[in-house]
Amino acid sequence: MKARIEITLKAGVLDPQGKAIEGALAGLGFGGVDEVRQGKLIEVTLSETDEKSARQQVEKMCDDLLANTVIENYSYELV
Amino acid sequence: MKARIEITLKAGVLDPQGKAIEGALAGLGFGGVDEVRQGKLIEVTLSETDEKSARQQVEKMCDDLLANTVIENYSYELV
Numbered sequence: 001m002k003a004r005i006e007i008t009l010k011a012g013v014l015d016p017q018g019k020a021i022e023g024a025l026a027g028l029g030f031g032g033v034d035e036v037r038q039g040k041l042i043e044v045t046l047s048e049t050d051e052k053s054a055r056q057q058v059e060k061m062c063d064d065l066l067a068n069t070v071i072e073n074y075s076y077e078l079v
Numbered sequence: 080m081k082a083r084i085e086i087t088l089k090a091g092v093l094d095p096q097g098k099a100i101e102g103a104l105a106g107l108g109f110g111g112v113d114e115v116r117q118g119k120l121i122e123v124t125l126s127e128t129d130e131k132s133a134r135q136q137v138e139k140m141c142d143d144l145l146a147n148t149v150i151e152n153y154s155y156e157l158v
Contacts, residue, residue, distance in 0.1 A: 006120055021121065024144055030136065032126040039120035041085055042100065045113040057109065065103055 001046045003058045005066060005076040008039035013071045042066055054078055080125045082137045084145060084155040087118035092150045121145055133157055 009015050015037050022036040044061065048054045058076050067074040088094050097115040104112050123140065127133045137155050146153040 008120065008122075018121075021145070025123075025140060028143060030140060032136070033123060034126055035122075035124040037122045039122070041087065041118035041120045042097075043087075043114075043116045043118070044104075045115070047111040047113055057111070061104060061109060064107060066100070 001048055001051070001054050002079050003044045003046060003054065003076050004079060005042040005044065005058065005062060005074055006039060007042065007062075007067045007072050007074045009037060010071055010073055051078060080127055080130070080133050081158050082123045082125060082133065082155050083158060084121040084123065084137065084141060084153055085118060086121065086141075086146045086151050086153045088116060089150055089152055130157060 017038040018036040021038060022033060025033050025036070044058065046054055046057060048057060055078070058078075062074045062076070063069060094116050096117040100117060101112060101115040104115070123137065125133055125136060127136060134157070137157075141153045141155070142148060
């Protein structure tokens with residue numbers, strides 16, 4: 001079972017990487033870019049086959065290690 | 080119009096960040112993790128309202144700056 005986890009900064013949290021990309025796009029002549037936010041995408045392949053246990057494992061992984069829940073949100077889907 | 084761009088390493092390309100996460104998860108006692116791959120998630124807010132032009136812009140941004148197409152794949156959706 002594979003979990004695709006998306007981790008994004010909460011609204012209002014400053015995103016220097018996003019700002020850097022925004023500046024680079026402007027420098028390359030891309031107009032009309034209002035905002036850029038960068039997040040992380042983590043794909044975890046689990047040997048677990050039960051969906052409920054897999055969800056519990058993934059949520060614990062996110063809370064304990066993958067996401068900083070003070071400033072980041074996470075969402076995931078099992079595929 | 081907002082583009083959600085996912086950038087992932089191509090299959091077979093070594094992913095040291097993913098390996099580090101795998102090691103950290105094992106260290107925290109998470110068994111049953113077969114593989115971890117890390118990618119990037121970039122949200123670009125465009126002032127463009129025409130879908131076709133937005134697609135062209137996003138693809139050019141990915142090819143020119145956001146993704147290294149030698150080792151990375153990208154996909155996106157407009158929301």
